Amino acid sequence: MSRNVRWITDIDKSCLITNFDKRGWHRGTEDDWNFFWANVYNFRTIMSPESGYRLAENQIINHFPNHQELTKKDLMVKNIKRYRKELERDKANNSDKALALETKYPYLDFLPVTYTLPGDYNLFAEEFRKNPSSVWIMKPTDKARGIGIFIINRLQQIKKWSRDNKMQWSYANCKDTYVVSRYIDNPLLIGGKKFDLRMYVLVTSWRPLVAYKYTQGFTRFCAVKYTSDVEDLDNNFMHLTNVSIQKYGEDYNEINGGKWSLKNLLLYLQATRGRAITSKLNDEIDSIIMHSLRAVQNLITNDKHCFECYGYDIIIDADLRPWLIEVNASPSLSATTASDKLMKVCREIQCLIDDILNIVVPEDFPDLKGQRGGVALMKDKKSWGEFVLLPDVSSDRPKSALKSNKAKMR
Amino acid sequence: MLHRPVYTSCGITKEGLSPDFCGAHEENQDIAALAREYEKALRTNPAYWAFKKLVRNETLKSPNATDVVTLARQIFNQTGGARQLIENHVALVSARKKRRGQAAREIQQCKASDPNALNCAERRYPRYRSVGPKEQLAVESARKTLESLITKRLNRISADMAVPLSRRRTPHEETIFLDRSFSSNQEDSSNNPPLVLQGIGLPSKGVRDPERLYLYDDQDVLEAMMNVQMNISHEQSSELGTFWSSIPALFTRGPSTIQEMARKFSLLSPRYQHVGVDDWVDDNPETFLAARIETGEKVLASKSLQQARDYAKNGMPPCLRAQLWDLMLQSELTDDLAAYTRRHCQSLKVDIARYDLLIDRLIRIDARQCRNDDCYFVFEDIIAEVMSYWVRDEWVAQHVAAEQKQSHVMTCTGKIYPPNGVMPFWGISCYALPLCFLHGEAENAYMIFRELYTRFFFNLHTVRLSSTPTLPTLCKTFEYLLKEHDPYIFFHLTHHLGILPITYACRWIMFAFVGILDIEQVLQLWDRMLGYEEEGMELLSVAAAAIFGFRSDMLCRARNLRDVEHAFSDLGAVKIIPLLQSYLFSR
Numbered sequence: 001m002s003r004n005v006r007w008i009t010d011i012d013k014s015c016l017i018t019n020f021d022k023r024g025w026h027r028g029t030e031d032d033w034n035f036f037w038a039n040v041y042n043f044r045t046i047m048s049p050e051s052g053y054r055l056a057e058n059q060i061i062n063h064f065p066n067h068q069e070l071t072k073k074d075l076m077v078k079n080i081k082r083y084r085k086e087l088e089r090d091k092a093n094n095s096d097k098a099l100a101l102e103t104k105y106p107y108l109d110f111l112p113v114t115y116t117l118p119g120d121y122n123l124f125a126e127e128f129r130k131n132p133s134s135v136w137i138m139k140p141t142d143k144a145r146g147i148g149i150f151i152i153n154r155l156q157q158i159k160k161w162s163r164d165n166k167m168q169w170s171y172a173n174c175k176d177t178y179v180v181s182r183y184i185d186n187p188l189l190i191g192g193k194k195f196d197l198r199m200y201v202l203v204t205s206w207r208p209l210v211a212y213k214y215t216q217g218f219t220r221f222c223a224v225k226y227t228s229d230v231e232d233l234d235n236n237f238m239h240l241t242n243v244s245i246q247k248y249g250e251d252y253n254e255i256n257g258g259k260w261s262l263k264n265l266l267l268y269l270q271a272t273r274g275r276a277i278t279s280k281l282n283d284e285i286d287s288i289i290m291h292s293l294r295a296v297q298n299l300i301t302n303d304k305h306c307f308e309c310y311g312y313d314i315i316i317d318a319d320l321r322p323w324l325i326e327v328n329a330s331p332s333l334s335a336t337t338a339s340d341k342l343m344k345v346c347r348e349i350q351c352l353i354d355d356i357l358n359i360v361v362p363e364d365f366p367d368l369k370g371q372r373g374g375v376a377l378m379k380d381k382k383s384w385g386e387f388v389l390l391p392d393v394s395s396d397r398p399k400s401a402l403k404s405n406k407a408k409m410r
Numbered sequence: 411m412l413h414r415p416v417y418t419s420c421g422i423t424k425e426g427l428s429p430d431f432c433g434a435h436e437e438n439q440d441i442a443a444l445a446r447e448y449e450k451a452l453r454t455n456p457a458y459w460a461f462k463k464l465v466r467n468e469t470l471k472s473p474n475a476t477d478v479v480t481l482a483r484q485i486f487n488q489t490g491g492a493r494q495l496i497e498n499h500v501a502l503v504s505a506r507k508k509r510r511g512q513a514a515r516e517i518q519q520c521k522a523s524d525p526n527a528l529n530c531a532e533r534r535y536p537r538y539r540s541v542g543p544k545e546q547l548a549v550e551s552a553r554k555t556l557e558s559l560i561t562k563r564l565n566r567i568s569a570d571m572a573v574p575l576s577r578r579r580t581p582h583e584e585t586i587f588l589d590r591s592f593s594s595n596q597e598d599s600s601n602n603p604p605l606v607l608q609g610i611g612l613p614s615k616g617v618r619d620p621e622r623l624y625l626y627d628d629q630d631v632l633e634a635m636m637n638v639q640m641n642i643s644h645e646q647s648s649e650l651g652t653f654w655s656s657i658p659a660l661f662t663r664g665p666s667t668i669q670e671m672a673r674k675f676s677l678l679s680p681r682y683q684h685v686g687v688d689d690w691v692d693d694n695p696e697t698f699l700a701a702r703i704e705t706g707e708k709v710l711a712s713k714s715l716q717q718a719r720d721y722a723k724n725g726m727p728p729c730l731r732a733q734l735w736d737l738m739l740q741s742e743l744t745d746d747l748a749a750y751t752r753r754h755c756q757s758l759k760v761d762i763a764r765y766d767l768l769i770d771r772l773i774r775i776d777a778r779q780c781r782n783d784d785c786y787f788v789f790e791d792i793i794a795e796v797m798s799y800w801v802r803d804e805w806v807a808q809h810v811a812a813e814q815k816q817s818h819v820m821t822c823t824g825k826i827y828p829p830n831g832v833m834p835f836w837g838i839s840c841y842a843l844p845l846c847f848l849h850g851e852a853e854n855a856y857m858i859f860r861e862l863y864t865r866f867f868f869n870l871h872t873v874r875l876s877s878t879p880t881l882p883t884l885c886k887t888f889e890y891l892l893k894e895h896d897p898y899i900f901f902h903l904t905h906h907l908g909i910l911p912i913t914y915a916c917r918w919i920m921f922a923f924v925g926i927l928d929i930e931q932v933l934q935l936w937d938r939m940l941g942y943e944e945e946g947m948e949l950l951s952v953a954a955a956a957i958f959g960f961r962s963d964m965l966c967r968a969r970n971l972r973d974v975e976h977a978f979s980d981l982g983a984v985k986i987i988p989l990l991q992s993y994l995f996s997r
Contacts, residue, residue, distance in 0.1 A: 191788040191846070221788055264785055264847075267728050267930055272850040275703065275729035 009037040015349045034366040036061045055305040057373030058366035064306045069296040071329040073179045074116045074141040083295035107287035110324045114181040135183040151233045186318045194226040195219045199312040206302040212387035217262040304374030307360040355385030460745040461492035490713040498715040499743035512877045545660040556634040577766045612925030613837025627836035632916045634873045635882045656910045663883035666890035672994040677723040685725030686934040686987035706730040722941030732848040739861040755853040758799045769828040773797045777839045786843045795852035796842045807831030809864040840924040841867045878944040884951045888915045891955035899965045915954040931986040956993035
């Protein structure tokens with residue numbers, strides 16, 4: 001890889017800069033760069049039509065223009081709901097592709113029941129009355145890191161909350177600002193504690209879909225023992241696993257940071273639950289990733305200058321069924337644990353960044369020499385590091401076409 | 411092979427136990443009488459009658475009930491049937507009895523014999539060095555010094571905190587206690603002594619918080635061990651004091667060369683396939699694992715103790731480990747382990763609620779150390795529960811006492827204190843941490859823990875002489891191996907830098923590598939240790955020596971303590987089985 005790459009970043013994180021330095025890259029300027037690691041807000045400004053900015057052939061940036069289709073909670077839910085309907089329809093029409101998808105990734109029902117508010121309020125209220133004892137979680141659609149999240153078990157609470165926030169909802173003023181989802185109130189507990197799973201997925205192209213799963217995911221534990229007690233519903237330290245919330249809890253330990261590697265989780269599950277159920281869980285997680293990506297595949301602008309690493313938040317329930325909670329566009333690169341462990345966590349993040357860069361940056365970058373420009377086309381398996389390529393079912397198409405041809409010939 | 415009972419072809423009939431079943435180790439004993447004695451003992455166990463009932467019911471259910479005796483025998487003898495369970499139980503119990511007998515005989519012999527004469531133990535085990543009464547006395551006095559230190563600290567803590575060693579709760583307090591600890595999860599923090607948690611890593615990493623509340627730690631044990639040398643060297647010393655060794659020669663346990671270890675643990679050789687090696691270097695790990703799991707499931711179905719041990723020597727797939735360890739270790743004869751576990755732990759819970767022990771508080775603080783580890787922190791509550799069962803369980807006292815009377819037992823109003831007869835050292839809960847990866851429930855984890863503790867871990871923190879490996883002999887073995895393989899490192903560290911290699915190795919061995927190696931590697935190492943039974947503990951010495959060899963470049967270049975610490979700072983990435991293999995078999 002060439003050393004003449006000029007990088008810039010607006011996230012001042014040592015794990016990024018260390019990596020650029022290691023590659024012998026140079027710091028560029030806003031007017032002269034090849035590789036830009038931007039935060040979401042800056043990215044939007046740069047890419048907005050008003051800015052008039054056009055990316056050059058030898059420029060790479062770490063987001064796709066309308067990634068919100070996947071990373072904004074209400075849009076993701078809408079897209080996946082629509083995608084499932086399409087898939088059902090295709091299946092009914094005996095589409096090869098839909099059937100192949102279904103066989104390879106059979107797990108489709110991975111979203112907790114979700115409504116957007118205030119738009120779907122009546123639907124939600126109806127559902128709520130059907131199950132009066134159910135628990136729901138309210139999340140603002142455009143915020144991350146657990147901001148503005150709360151849990152409810154009575155309709156009154158929503159009404160009161162909207163009054164308190166002076167949010168007079170009406171159909172005239174219908175801006176969907178919240179999603180309300182069925183709360184997974186029987187999460188799998190380990191050592192009595194609730195956790196969620198964070199998986200990283202790297203997309204380098206949407207059409208055709210080229211996506212990699214990072215095999216070194218991790219789990220984040222709540223510091224407080226979990227109870228499904230109604231009285232504890234407002235205890236965010238028990239219910240929300242976000243590190244940004246947990247670290248203000250009294251029981252938060254800086255040394256362990258409340259995190260476990262995916263490897264430890266799998267070791268534990270294999271021993272306590274068995275091998276079959278553990279590998280089924282693994283397959284279902286692949287299924288979640290694949291279907292959620294396909295749901296937005298045709299919506300996201302496929303720009304060859306862009307790549308993006310998504311952080312998938314998944315909750316596993318007591319029956320070892322994974323549920324997709326949300327997808328993040330700006331997975332936190334900050335190291336959250338203390339002193340000497342800091343090195344370890346930073347090393348983990350560094351490995352992730354290193355693997356990402358190895359995959360997305362073309363060999364002679366930023367030299368073009370007959371290359372197509374932008375993000376590298378699929379590279380050799382050796383440079384994937386801890387990433388594995390998620391097999392795209394649509395690439396099976398020629399094969400099945402061949403088969404049907406053969407059948408015809410007979 | 412040394413005196414290991416042979417249980418491979420155990421012939422047991424319904425009428426009684428055949429000769430070879432009881433093992434050929436008891437000389438001149440009337441074997442039939444012994445078998446009768448075993449059967450009589452079995453009759454006191456409800457499981458015996460449950461099995462009998464089971465065989466009867468099965469027999470009656472069968473359509474061709476003409477040849478009842480043959481049929482009953484068939485049912486009794488079937489693979490994984492009652493016979494196998496009884497065989498396992500008897501094998502475990504008689505091995506324990508044998509160890510007890512041996513220990514008693516050795517002590518007797520030493521007391522009786524002339525100091526200069528060869529003692530019986532040596533005649534019997536010519537490979538082992540003789541232990542004379544003077545040595546026994548020296549060890550005994552070192553142990554007594556340590557014990558009095560522990561007692562002193564215990565009394566001081568009791569006085570400082572103004573908490574008695576043991577106190578019966580009033581019925582009212584008992585109700586409150588039960589409400590708090592078993593129904594709700596919120597612990598009352600006022601009940602706990604103030605706690606400072608500033609250290610990083612588990613006690614096995616040598617983290618020593620000056621504020622911690624403890625009775626004794628690995629350093630105290632190491633000092634006690636090294637002090638034995640001091641006592642003897644005044645009178646008679648065959649070695650040049652501490653120049654060539656920091657562990658007294660009397661702890662030598664047979665020849666400890668790499669070749670000897672390679673012979674002893676020959677099944678670890680890379681000629682055989684291993685979980686922990688072939689599942690990550692092989693081209694097709696899935697096929698290897700699938701085949702391994704299939705074999706493991708057969709072993710599990712056979713319920714054969716010996717087969718499980720042989721299987722363990724080549725490592726276990728994570729999905730079968732919990733069941734196979736149970737098969738290898740559970741020594742209670744029971745037809746329903748789950749029910750037995752529930753009953754037993756229930757009675758311990760009643761006792762926990764009834765008595766407030768000072769040791770309970772110490773052990774709770776100890777359990778909380780797992781917060782400082784990014785792998786075990788999840789299990790803080792489970793480990794606290796496991797350890798509180800352990801403190802109360804008189805079963806532990808009985809079985810530890812069976813091994814050796816020289817445990818840290820203190821009587822207080824005629825009772826053993828604490829009830830399990832073991833004074834906990836700083837970090838003792840580390841032993842139970844890896845078990846949380848096998849069992850999600852504290853009760854199940856505890857039942858396997860107490861077996862492991864009484865057979866293995868107890869030996870790893872006591873200073874005493876025994877026919878089985880103990881911490882001092884393991885440390886001595888480590889030193890021999892280090893001096894053979896990396897003499898320069900030994901010399902460089904000891905004499906240039908003044909850092910005794912044993913200060914690291916002793917801690918690693920004492921904690922059986924928990925918190926040193928990654929969890930998966932600890933379990934892999936323990937698989938092999940359990941497979942080789944008590945002798946398997948020597949693998950801990952080999953592992954410690956192998957790690958020194960692995961880091962030899964860094965250690966040779968080390969100029970100060972920081973360099974040495976640095977060399978051992980990231981052992982979490984070590985793959986222990988391939989390391990053992992290259993250490994033992996590469997020449």
